[in-house]
Amino acid sequence: MRGCGMNADITIDAKFTSCPGPLIALADAVGKAQPGQVVKLLATDPAAPSDVKEWAAGVGHRLIATEKSGDVWELYIEVSG
Amino acid sequence: MSKIALIVASEKMDKLFPAVTLATTAAISGWEAEMFFTFWGLLALKKGYQPSGVTLDYKAYEGKLNEALASGSIPGWKTVLEQGLATGRIRIYACSTTLGMFNLKQEDLESFVDSIAGAATFLSKAKGADVSLFIS
Numbered sequence: 080m081r082g083c084g085m086n087a088d089i090t091i092d093a094k095f096t097s098c099p100g101p102l103i104a105l106a107d108a109v110g111k112a113q114p115g116q117v118v119k120l121l122a123t124d125p126a127a128p129s130d131v132k133e134w135a136a137g138v139g140h141r142l143i144a145t146e147k148s149g150d151v152w153e154l155y156i157e158v159s160g
Numbered sequence: 161m162s163k164i165a166l167i168v169a170s171e172k173m174d175k176l177f178p179a180v181t182l183a184t185t186a187a188i189s190g191w192e193a194e195m196f197f198t199f200w201g202l203l204a205l206k207k208g209y210q211p212s213g214v215t216l217d218y219k220a221y222e223g224k225l226n227e228a229l230a231s232g233s234i235p236g237w238k239t240v241l242e243q244g245l246a247t248g249r250i251r252i253y254a255c256s257t258t259l260g261m262f263n264l265k266q267e268d269l270e271s272f273v274d275s276i277a278g279a280a281t282f283l284s285k286a287k288g289a290d291v292s293l294f295i296s
Contacts, residue, residue: 095231095232095233096232096233096234096235097228097233097234098181099181099184099185099235099240100233100234100235102185102188103184103188103235103240103243106188107243133189134185134188134189137189137190138189138190
């Protein structure tokens with residue numbers, strides 16, 4: 080699935096913050112979101128795609144797309160019920 | 161449920177940061193985190209404590225860390241810890257022996273300290289942990 084241009088209900092900009100900044104920001108946003116909503120995380124930390132993938136699998140949310148635009152990762156997470 | 165057990169034996173930034181990063185990441189991932197602060201690590205639990213640098217061996221790199229903290233690219237250790245504490249899945253124990261050595265009482269410590277504990281209590285809490293680390 081293509082990520083670029085995908086619709087997201089919430090966008091979290093965690094660019095230029097290092098681990099664990101992006102994941103903390105994402106977890107906070109996902110915790111406040113409604114089931115079925117898509118949260119988009121923008122991150123420049125090179126560990127973010129892997130960290131988000133592992134975190135999502137562990138807590139039961141779905142990483143539906145991973146894209147990269149320049150140095151910026153765009154990670155799309157669908158919030159589970 | 162997965163669990164991480166951490167013994168924190170240093171009050172320096174380069175030791176506190178990885179300790180709280182792992183505990184908070186575990187907590188926001190649904191794990192339980194048990195943290196035992198002992199020896200110099202206990203000093204980090206004093207009310208209003210601000211870490212005053214890195215371990216002496218790595219003093220040459222302290223400027224880099226300070227730059228990253230100042231720019232916000234690395235969050236402060238207390239900020240990271242507070243995010244984890246908000247999940248309710250991190251428990252913090254203060255070593256009773258060290259507390260006595262420094263003539264401290266629980267009221268001298270931050271309110272997020274769950275209890276004063278000895279080795280047997282921490283072993284009981286940490287028992288069965290999936291990840292166990294001594295950070296010093």
